[in-house]
Amino acid sequence: MVRNVIFSKSDKIFQFAFIYVVEIGSKTHEKSRDIDSFIGIMAVIKKLNQDLSMKITSTSVAARVAQFEDLTRSIPIKKCSNVFINQRDTPSVRDLIRKFSSQPEKPIKNIKLEATASSSPNRINQEKHAANLIGETFKAYKQRKEAKAVNELGVKTLTNSKASRSYFYDQKGQFLSRTPDNFQKGGKGGFKQLVRRDDQFVQLHIHRLDENLNQRSYNQLANSTLQGYESICKAQFVNPTTMIAHNGGKEVASLIDEGKSVKLLAFKTLLSDLKNLHEKSIYFHDIKPENLTFDDKIVRHIDVENLIAPGYNTRDEGIVCSPYYITQHLLNDIEFGDNKDHASRNHDNYAVLKSIIEATTGSFFDENNRADEDASMPVFGMGEKSLGRARVWIQENVLPKWQNNAEQLLKCPGTQTKPVAVFDMIDWASVEKSDLA
Ligand SMILES: Nc1ncnc2c1ncn2[C@@H]1O[C@H](COP(=O)(O)OP(=O)(O)O)[C@@H](O)[C@H]1O
Ligand SMILES: [Mg+2]
Structure with missing residues (x-):
């Protein structure tokens, strides 16, 4: 249920569609602001587009009402909108608009319906028929949905x-x-x-x-x-x-393969979420550019079914991870160490920092060794060559206070006693400033 759908006053077309459908179309709905009532808006918008050559896309509506598009797609909209073709508004619609909007009929004038308006009883009947059809279709769709049983996966x-x-x-x-x-x-x-x-x-x-x-x-x-x-x-x-x-966008690994880079700021939400999840003892353990996507705005985790979370999945059965983004030492700590939570945190922090450096610089540390699932994993962490490259990145993006810590994390993640969230290490003020420049 969405109760707070408010169309801005200037948004007359949507106000019109809203009133038309909620008040006339879904009589069965008793003025409810149930999101499902918006199913019929699609039909109205189609009519407006067809009759008045207005360009209102379903995406622009979807942006206003969450999930709108998906709901509208799930009933035979065509059937409803056919009834609307060749119709004009009637005084009853305008009365409703007057009732619901403190401003009088301006919206209708704006969308040039006034000139063609007619109060012919035939039109009113047609409109009633269309309204009933929307209501009936909507009811049938709801009943079908309610009657349907969930499968073994709860869907x-x-x-x-x-x-x-x-x-x-x-x-x-x-x-x-x-x-x-x-x-x-x-x-x-x-x-x-x-x-x-x-x-x-x-x-x-x-x-x-x-x-x-x-x-x-x-x-x-x-x-x-x-x-x-x-x-x-x-x-x-x-x-x-x-x-x-x-759809999370493009896989980060394939962007790196193409030599493209992702800006550090795009990882801010991910790092803040990761910190928050760690505080709830939730760990991913398989962070790598293949399991990250970028949609030109932010980077997201995909492939999270094997994460460790209380009441869902424990480390007892082992963890799912990739050799290139873990060390033998870490794995040992995760399975047998005294503080498994710290080891898990260090692993995610190591894997995410390594992935971020690769993504933001547009190249992998070790091209040859990565993709092989059976590749041998390093005992401790990054070797001197990779570390030299990482150091440059750290000096540029990590707060001075945490620079040693970040380097240590990449060199030998298991030995860190107190894990520091990568989110806290980054110098966001300077990252944001250079993003604006
Ligand atoms: N939400 C998504 N958005 C975009 N691409 C995705 C998404 N989920 C998966 N992919 C693509 O499909 C590939 C395989 O999915 P993934 O969940 O990583 O499977 P696996 O468990 O086999 O590693 C990913 O590497 C990515 O390229
Ligand atoms: Mg994957």
Whole structure:
């Protein structure tokens, strides 16, 4: 339920659509501001676009009302909008606008409906018919959604077979995701391969099943504890071999492969979230440029199913990590050390700092050794050559107070007694200043 949808006063077109649909279209709804009522707005907007050649895109509406587009896509909008074609507004619509807006009819004048307005009873009937159709369609869609049972992973699926697209909801009927539009293979890891994508979502096919993973409890974690972290682009299982996630943008590793770099400021949210998650004893353990994406604004974690979190996954079964972003010494500390939490923190900090230096400089420390899953891992940490390169970066971006600490972290992460969050180490004031320059 979204209760605080407010269209700005100047936004007359949307006010018009809002009143039209909520008050006339969804009679069944008793003025509720339920987000689902907005389903019908699409039909109105189509009409405005068609009749008045206005260019209101569904994306511009989606930006105003969260999840709007996905909800509107899930009912046969075409059926509704067909009824609207060749209609004009009626005095009843204008009355409502007057009632709801302290300003009189200006919005209608603005969108040039006034000139063609007519009060013919036929038009009023047509409008009533359209309104009822929206209401009925909406009701049918709600009933269909309610009647649908959740699968073994706690997900409800409604499929539009004509469009070969499915919509996924949680147990309470809250929209989670939908099938992305385009078949297009993308990045492939040890377990998953990107097979479909569009601007909003990606679909991952699981080509190797991870038997240690409880898919249902991962979905629950994704829907609760991991909710609200902007930097986590969490995929969810919609069936045992398919996951859907928000599209996080381009994989950072492939950007580096192309010699491109990502600015440090794009990691700020991720580092602040990482600090926060560590305080809740949640650790990723597989941070690397292959598991980070960049959408031209911020960098996000993908591939988080194997994270360690209280009540979800402990270190007892071992951790999932990549040789190039861990050390033997760290691994030993994580499995057998006296302070496993510190070891876990140090591991994430080591892996994230190494990945960030690679991403912001646009080149890997050791091109040859990275991708090999069976490559031998270093015993302690970075060798002198890599450390020399890292030192330059540290002097430029880390607060003087933490420069030794940062270097020590890369040289030998396991021996650090007190881990310092990478977020706290960075000189954000100067990073922000140089970003503006
Ligand atoms: N949310 C996402 N946005 C964009 N690309 C993604 C997303 N999730 C996965 N990918 C792409 O798919 C690849 C495989 O996904 P990942 O979750 O890392 O699988 P694996 O567990 O096999 O490593 C990633 O390396 C990335 O290229
Ligand atoms: Mg991966």
